[in-house]
Amino acid sequence: MKTDGAQDGASGAAPALEIIGLQKTYRTRRGEVHAVRDVSLTLEEGGSLAIVGESGSGKTTTAKIVMGLEAQTAGAVRVFGAERSAHPPAAERRAFGRIAQMVFQDPYSSLDPRMTVSESIRSVLKLHGGGDPGARERRVVELFDLVGLSGRLLNARPKDMSGGQRQRVAIARALAPEPRLVVLDEAVAALDVSVQAQVLNLLSDIREATGVAYLFISHDLGVVRQITETAVVMYRGEIVERGSTAEILDHPNHPYTQHLRASIPGPEWRDRDRYSLPFDARA
Template identity: 55%
Template sequence: MNDDVKGTDGGVIGRAGGGSRRTAGAGGSGGSGAKGPGGAGGSGGNVIEISGLCKRFVTGRGSGRRTVDALDDVSLTVADGSCLAVVGESGSGKSTLARILVGLEAADAGEVVLAGRPVARRPRRAERRARARDIQMVFQDPNGSLNRRRTAGSAISEVLAAHHRVTGAEARRRVEELLEQVGLRPAHARSLPGELSGGQRQRVAIARALAAEPRVLVLDEAVAALDVSVQAQVLNLLSEIRRDRRLTYLFITHDLSVVRQVSEEVVVMRQGRIVERGSTTQVLDDPQHPYTRLLRDSAPRPGWRPVRAIGRDAAEVEA
């Protein structure tokens, strides 16, 4: 309850802070942070504070060995209650960022502070569990995000049981509540993923994430695999949920039209670096960085003619 109230304030502050343009990993303090969260010991109004995050992947062996810097000194703050979109082409490191945040991947260097608590780089199980109560993730693939042999209800109650002491009857009641919150019927608790549509599956995945009652939801291309009308429904649902629960979203996407719909702030990533950050309208209407411009101009829209040599343009961006 208390957290929720703080969340609203933080959100307002965060938006105010995000208004000023920042570039290239200069993660600001997220505004004034007048009312810092007390209980969790948060700092200012930021629920996520990332500084100097690096992650390098090594592929191949011997002479074929190559390294890829998925994250190269990324610093970022997300204000409590805000929605930050992270955009970039595939391979820009945005998914790696998400996976490190939720603890599925270990960073090589850098620090992550979640809800005021620094998180271990290689978390043990108990730490992971504690972290999961603060931050949850919704994955891209609606086919793979649910166990095809277990019911939607059991997917949700598994998370419930992992984080809260609930009796069987309570859990069932909570599962039904959560399903209703994501626009499904209680009867869907008994459906197998194969009996649900892609949109319904993604709703179940959202309900599963909400079951932990997190403060932050990381949405990793959560609507990318859905067709446009379903996408709009799920996006509306996500907005509603954020408003009702005063959640913080980290919205990872490559789709700029989605960004406009959901988030007030946006970070543009390229080759593991943040190239631009600012309010959504500013960044998308008046991009400062050439890469952002390229990204915006590459997005399909009515009357759009594909840019042919995207490689050459990228090279120009480089220069």
């Protein structure tokens, strides 16, 4: 295993994602806020890596920078060897969308309520050159089958679907241009536990079938065990622990990771304040 928590690639190809010395600083009336501090990590092609941390840790900011939704203050992001511009023009963003896609936490807000779900997917295919109308229609049906959705829902609108069904549509839409990297930002956090398990199993099956790489953003160590091999833990914008997901879960070294581990519900679980830390996690 690499020291930065990534899988070793057997082919020697460029990693799916390299983040090098990433920093993001916001200027406020009270001064500078350092949302991301010197973050570096590598995700190999076909791998699955989690960035774990509670609200304010910098994990979502890092994901948004990877996708070009935020511009970094310093550092570099490379996707399959190509450097990601901090302020990419429209053509570069469109080309990047054929390589990397994102699934957000709330599928209801990320899907257009005025469109049927099949129209939402077809619009992505059209944007990224997904063939003629007939080919796009066949691809929509194929994607519905891939994510386990009934064809009876092709003409449904988001409001007519359950949360789990909407998230499956969001995943299908992200997979439409056949990306090689998918960033999933708290993609199961809003779902019931039983639906979470279904979606996580679905994501594992899709990765096995397609070879897509996952960057999985989550506050929940229990969830990432099911979907990732490696993980980094972020606190106040910094990586405080990294390694295999199993090692981090079973033998956490940093006090903040130990706090996250203790917050996973279990037979002896009691209500606790997840955000009240009895230590300085940066010490």
